[in-house]
Amino acid sequence: MTVSPQRARPGSTELQALVDDLAETLGRSVVVDDPLVRMVCTSRHFGDEDPVRVGTLLQGRADSATVRYVLSLGVARWTRPGFVDGRPDLGLLPRYVVPLRARGHLLGLLMIVAPDQALAEHETAAVARAAEAMATQMYGEQLASDTRRSDERTMVLELLDTDLATRTAARRRALELGLIGEAGHVLVSTVQLCRGTEPGRQSDTALWAALEGLRRTRTAQGLVAVYQERAVLLQLRDRPPAPEEIEAQCARILEELRTFLDPSAVPVIGVGGRQQGLAHAWTSYEQSQVAARAARRLPSLEGVGDWERLGALAVLLQLPEHALNPSLVPEPLRMLDRAHGGDRLRDTLRCFLENAGSIPRTADALSLHRTSLYYRLRQIQEITGLDLDDGAHRLTLHLGLRIGELLTAAAPAHT
Template sequence: MLQELQDVINDISAEVGVPTSLTDTRLNSIVFGPHEDTGIDSVRRQALLLRSTPEWVREWFGRYGIDKAVGPVRIPADPERGLASRVVVPARYASTTCGYICLLDVHHELDETRLSTVVDAAQELGRVLYLDQQARYSDADLLADLVRGSAAVRGKAAARLSEQGRFPVGWPITVLFLRPLGGATSGMDALEHWLWRDHGALPRGALRCLDPEGAVILAPVPPTAVPAHAQRIVDHLLAGNHDLPELIVGIGDAQSDLHDAHLSYEHAHLAARAAMVWPETGPVCSWDRLGALRVLIGTPGHVLRYLMDPRVALLIEGQPSHAGLIDTLETYLDSGCDNQATAARLHVHRGTVYYRLEKAAALCGMDLSDGLDRLALHLGIKLLRLLESKAD
């Protein structure tokens, strides 16, 4: 699909003789025509590098009604912000605007005759974009049904995907859950734009959809794949994508049957949640490596507050007047009770660590040389982080 779009844009660039690009409806770049570097403005240069468009550009273009336009729209320059004048031609199909052809018109040379070629091409581009969007929506709906639907809905989605031959017979599947750190709206917008690109790193047949908190990718796993196969997919996906928001990624357990994809989704979602609560498990967190934390992250919220050892609660009560005790304890336990490593991670002297540990032990009445006491402390602090995250 991209090559087809690229060919049309290349032809337009050659015909009208100005830098030309195709964007989606949010003005984020899809393909660019050839151009001389000296002939473009800073906005296009940024689009080339990041493939995204600043919000102020969308607002500027919106002032001139491109969202409702059915023909070419002239956009005046904004020299103070490095924006040259442009002509924007909507790429429409079935009464739907699917994208825009953006032509730099620095010297105001694009008259009606020269633009007629662009208008004709816009119809073909609109058709290609529209059909691609419909295919995406269909795939996204199938995946959403497969991982979030009722048992009956999941069964129908699995049967349809099997009929389509989307996945090699006998191959397991796994789910990746990508969540913008902090969950900001701007982060979700960038993630949505990125999600629907053609990703060479995704295995053939992979499905994608948006989730209220992020993005879901379902990918087939070769039966002979190494255990780190899903991690490698994530590494390839994120490599060089500087326009993406900061992400955490949850990886679900591979499932041998497509009907069980919802289990991998649930685990991936929980793993991503764990990486938000306990940063030391992320930014890429695999469900099969969470260990004992799986018990905590999977426990219903109304049960959590009853699980904490009451002695840990004494530490919480003393926190205002004993700053750093809980952080020091957590780092110490995370470091395998290695005092030197704890001091290095906290950037304090080892004597400070000893003092804080002794103070914490006296405050809560626990013996740090006792394995069960250390376990109660470690799980209690992890539980505290989880409760704090739910309160935010």
């Protein structure tokens, strides 16, 4: 199988030429990946291709299992060349890997297929010379890329600023530059990395990689800002996104991050409310912050908080972190917890309130005879001293239960 040299992602012709020259000198397949093991450019085959290489050429990137394996070996922290063992179960032959670094930054990974895990001295010398030239070339390209990303980050943060004048000026500038349109529905999502994440360039790169494909899609145009272990995705759409679209987008982002980052990293996503027009993007952004806080606190959300599904939690989660403590739990609920069978009665109360006080629906949900349900509800009223027919009393109990959910969940790593 003959495959022409190609670039899977934007890269210079100068870098491609360096890859081609090295491949011809060695008579081996050569590829340059970015720090997340995504192909930047590659040489032609020399009869040493494996399923991973062929699949990467066809798909534009290696499969997630292969990426996770290579990154798990710590190649992003290597300071000198070394061999990566093959994985027959993944269809991966051994590679000679050279970290491409400049001024302390990892710019990419030079990989050479080496089935026997051995290179002659003249080959390693040729690789070292080529790697130095590649790192120099990539460093210049990285500086330009960093400038573009920095400009975009500034634009996004100004569009979402709480100050009206700042937002207005940024919106006018974005429209003049053609970066984003005015019409349409706006949606802002916030992605945050929590617990165990090592701050630094690698995590920022992972965040950008997970979101960059969503900047321009068939149904949306957007901008991305990455900063301080978090990323913001601002999207404009011709119509409000359907719930299944949001779910699919969030699932894609989380899958990408779980591929690129160490398992100890815990990414969460907060999805803001759907707003009309770019002028209201800041509102969706503020809501996405609250939704991300919900995702951090509530494992039941599985890493994704959506403002429009939070209900009363959206209000409670706007309390300062220090104020969200056990003192907020109403005394009647504390009395219920201390009572005999308190857990069972609390579950009954929660089900009753979530079913709007409907006896038939609550009994069905609990698989309980109505007589037994009435008995439990009388117990709850006697213990708490509250009347379940009183709207204010029911609100007190329902909010108390919601606060309890937030307090019993794992404490957040970042506020």
